[in-house]
Amino acid sequence: MGDTELELSPAQLEELQKSPSASSTSSTSSLSLPSSPSSGPRPLTSSSPSTSESLPTSSPPLDVISEGVGELSLVIDTEVAKKACQEVLQKVKFLKADGEVSSASSEPVLVNGTAHPESTDGGKPPKISQEEAELVKNVRRRQKNNSSKQSWLLRLFESKLFDISMAISYLYNSKEPGVQAYIGNRLFSFRNEDVDFYLPQLLNMYIHMDEDVGDAIKPYVVYRCRQSINFSLQCAWLLGAYSSDMHISTQRHSRGTKLRKLILSDELKPSSQRIRREVPQPPPSCPPPFHHGQGMSEHSLSPSKRTHQRSKSDATVSISLSSNLKRTASNPKVETSQDEDLSSSSDSLELEAGTPVRLTPQREFIKSLMGIGKRLATLPTKEQKTQRLISELSLLNHKLPARVWLPTAAFDHHVVRVPHTQAVVLNSKDKAPYLIYVEVLECENFETSSVPVRIPETRIRSTRSVENLPDCGITPDQRASSFSTVPNYDNDDEAWSVDDIGELQVELPEIHTNSYDNISQFSVDSITSQESKEPIFIAAGDIRRRLSEQLAHTPTTFRRDPEDPSAVALKEPWQEKVRRIREGSPYGHLPNWRLLSVIVKCGDDLRQELLAYQVLKQLQIIWEQERVPLWIKPYKILVISSDSGMIEPVVNAVSIHQVKKQSQLLLLDYFRQEHGNYNTEEFLTAQRNFVQSCAGYCLICYLLQVKDRHNGNILLDSEGHIIHIDFGFILSSSPRNLGFETSAFKLTSEFVDVMGGLDGDMFNYYKMLMLQGLIAARKHMEKVIQIVEIMQQGSQLPCFHGSSTIRNLKERFHMNLTEEQLQVLVEQMVDGSMRSITTKLYDGFQYLTNGIM
């Protein structure tokens, strides 16, 4: 397959041609590549296999590379870059010449959709190979020759259209070490977030592909590991997970395992000098990795810290007055810990000092979460699981705050508290996935910002108790010299009680103060004005009415069901939950307080979920780019090992199963209950949301062949969107491998009813959206395929079972159909899905065997 590497996807080519910079025939030296570090010759030559082999023990080659990036990103040396690229291309041609005879065989890729230069590729290479000898000298001349494929490639690499997706694609397809090395270096120029998206692909290539690819990738990975704990851990987890399919004996010595060990050994930490040098010149988009002294400033600004400190010192004063103490505060350990904390945070360069526990806290945090999941799985009932979960988490709480974070979050933070009573066990037969809410404090950088100070659960009390302590102004001398009873003051009780009443009223804002509620107002009035003896009369009917009205006005909540504890928790609107938890949290008053949630899965392989997430995300981007208003919600997946991980929960969404079970309504009636009657704006909005999400997920289900679509795996959110979850059966795998879910996707009559019936405008809109979505997806098929294809390398995942996974996937994009034909196809699929549930299974079978699409 020597040709594949030079192939441009239709979309790429189209863009390349449209792009003004690319279509100008002037020489490429005029191209400005602002984001490109323009790899110099040195990185390229250093990419020979031998150099990076020595990486685990010493880091010189890395230094070279990382420093090179730093320098070059300031001065864009297009000449050097171009020259490097040419060298690469030259090598490519040598290779091509060698393999020409064998690899000139037919190319199966579908290129007949639109006409583009590649259709003539077959004839070019021989010509080039003849000119081969002159090539080096005639680079300039050849570059002007636009029809040359090499020139396309070079220009593509250097153009600003060359994005990470293409880079990954060429890295995967190219067999040429030079190209691979070039791309390995180009990785440094992409934004971190962009590369992070393809991290599973990069690492899977690193593990399962040949050495050259690995060598090209490694410097980048190592560089990023040095920069970020989070990246290090992500890499380590992914490396572990994707190595797990190898045979145990090869696995032990594989590159992936070695790199994982290196990362976990924590040798990849930034050394002090290098940080300093890199600080002024970070890649433009990534935040400066270290803020010197920032930890300090944040520390002193933290209000909690201040109050805490003050109360502490008050205590110290009052006690030390009352008696001679060796240790002043309530507990000696508290004091010392604070001192340590102060000293460590004032030394904001703690990382450079080489703290041995750079990765450990987070690893332990994850480990304890997984441990909980394992232990829960042994308990027989939901109720026991829930109780155990709560108690385990309350223990975990003792260890927080700490320098730990949730990797699924989009911002830097420290976890400060797990509101343990809010956690719920999710529905699962034999595993025990659970959902926890996590209170975090947002911070500038979780590696350098100081860890927040612990605030006791009963925050207000503790500060209050100290301030109100009776004045213990007796000197020890007095006490010792005279045993006379000291004049009595009223003991502790009065001291607290007064404030407590005030606190009672201040602390808890009246919930639901609605206009009907004047009773409490009355009672307050009557207390304050005792003089007015005029009795106040109220009607019993009013009380009764208020009661029923208030109950009716509360938003529809689900009943508590011990067998399904998560239903209630998930039904509660997210904002409401955040407000409620914030009120009850000792950290809630801090401005940077945030609430996150995460599902901890233990015993489940989330690699397929991650793959599905990537595909969904890619399609979402494509549809957005092509302005197709399809709505899907890819949720983040964190693979920790091949049998554990975390999932970012979809908020404000409950499963359709729960909806139906709790409400006992048809979906359409539930929509009306939640959003109002047919013609209200709310209902129409919800209906549109439903249609757009339904169309999106129908396409997803078709393209990815998502199976096991029962109502427990489809969520409905508060705006009317549906969200499919659980991608355990995709591509080549289906439950029990029986093809009973033969329809292209799940479309029940209830769904159609919500869309307004088969003849409604919305249903037509639904089909139209699907067609547009399919056309858009087809245009960018390569981007989708490559995500899946790379992950197939070395994988034993059931979704890759068989040999035709990728081919079948490609076929589902129907590159060969015209748009009219596609429209027919969509109609057929919708029809088929409708019929497969309305007709009997037998009919469905008939339908399939007769080969009618």
Add this chain to the structure above:
Amino acid sequence: MSQTEKRAGLLRRTSSSKKPLKEKVVLMYEDIFAEEPTKSNPRFWDELFLMKVNLEYLEGKLESLDGDEVLRVKDNINSLFQHCVQALAEEHQIKVVNALQTLCALFRGVHQKNRSATGFDIINMLMGFDKAELRMKELMESLDALLCGDGSQSLKSLCLKLLLCLVTVTDNISQNTILEYVMINSIFEAILQILSDVSSRAQHGYDAVVLLALLVNYRKYESVNPYIVKLSIVDDEPTLDGMGRVIHHALAEYNRQYKEKEEENQGGFFSTLTSMVGSMFIADADEKLSVQTNEAILLALYEAVHLNRNFITVLAQSHPEIDIATTPAVPVPASPLTPLGTTPPSLDMMNNPELPLDPNLQTSNLLITFLKYSSIVMQDTKDEHRLNSARLCLIILTCIAEDQYADAFLHDDNMNFRVNLHRMPMRHRKKAADKSNPSRPLVCAVLDLMVEFIVTHMMKEFPMDLYVRCVQIIHKLICYQKKCRVRMHYTWRELWSALINLLKFLLSNETILLSKHNIFQLALQVVNLFNMFITYGDTFLPTPSSYDELYYEIIRMHQVFDNLYCMVLRVSTNAGQWKEPASKVTHALVNVRAIINHFNPKIESYAAVNHISQLSEDQVLEVVRTNYDTLTLKLQDGLDQFERYSEQPREAGFFKELVRSISLNVRKNVSLSTMSQDVLLKEFSSIS
């Protein structure tokens, strides 16, 4: 208590075989009581502490001294005390052990001798008045060092025993003047350290907690007690949690023992017999079931809840019911106990105390265990001890019900527990099948307990003050629910009918009860609870129909309210001491009477119109529902106000007596000789 009995308890082990043959140590003691001991032997003190202590002899000797002799040997005793204190700092552990035991004998002996003597005399006799402060400072510092050091666990145990011994030498702790020095030289931190460390907590936690509870009660009402101050501001969670676990363990152990006895008694033939013959034998069974209650631990719980607001969180700290003693006391790995998550959490994450994996273990927390304990204790309040225990339980519950944070977790919808309360076997009801008990928020268990108490204690020896507390607790909980609009799905009906039955009981026993108690206070509280439901029911009742049920229940039992009204009207029109309290009840009854007077005619006419003699519940509810609008109620003042709990002055007497009884009990049970010399020798022979 007689001294002989006490000594017997103290010396059970050593006294068995000691016969005329005089030990060397006794000879040496005789030297002390005779002359200047070092005169004959300059190394006397060195040698003395190498000898095995003869507690019996030493204490006996001290007790038998008369006035003149005391004066004569005072210097020698002072010297002995001084050398004991010095010996505590010895490296030789045997000496430390012997010194600790000798000190204990000294404290006890001197106090036995001088029951009536003032504290000054005792101090003077032991240490010499001029040296006392210095000696005690040294002593406390040594003890603190021993308790906090890495030394032997047995030594720590002995130190705590010595301290317990010192704290309980007088019946009234506040008269124990030596404790003044313990106030100045605080060992509070040492106690906390014991409680915060897992292994030491398992071994010494009980003693430490009891010691702390007693120290807090030293001159509580007269002076500033630094232990009170310090206990009130402890905010280190592991320590508080440790304390909670010690208490939890003690209470759970009691519950377990009780349950075992109960099961024993119910086995086979006996149980069938009881159920057949009825309640005759149950009284007997109850006698057998009485397991010694543990007021000392309960007092500790009270002080923690009452004084320290952070402790409230510990109550809800759930953990599986584990037996602390059975968990292997693995010494915690070298890493010092991690101070509050500020150090790298890795260290403490790693030695995360893994909870045992037993699916049969119910998750529990201190509050649940306490509620179960209370339910057992409250079953039988006939004997004084148990009455006091029950009272203390209710006081603790009062403190809990007043606490905002505690209320929050009591009502937390996400924290559901099955709480199997013990119910007194009674003639007219079957023992509820415990298994059907659903998982509910904890407040339901508290309310259940209160209802249970109300229905089971309507007896001639009417525990009036317990009833008052009980109704107050309910009132406080409802006030919280009203304020925070918490709607509990609780079967309020049970509560209503229990309260109405209580009123009924008060009415029918009016004459007997009035001679001892102010029943109008209790009646007023009960009626006001109903007023809460009537006027504020919209804020906390779970469903509209529960409001209807409230009316149904009042109408159904209207006779009781009618009678109550007649009674209070009668009393309030007569001049007498009850005039005013009774008239308050008449005013409070206005809404209940309005309801009865409004609906009864409606129901009667409904029955007449429809020709039904006996209306069904649904029919009555129907009448109620349709006739709300014509009923006007009067809003009463201050229904949702309550007086907050305050220990002083009302409860001061109770606590004084309680502490006295605890002191006696602890003194009786502290036994220094439980640890036989052999064990100690074995332990220390390798060290020295």
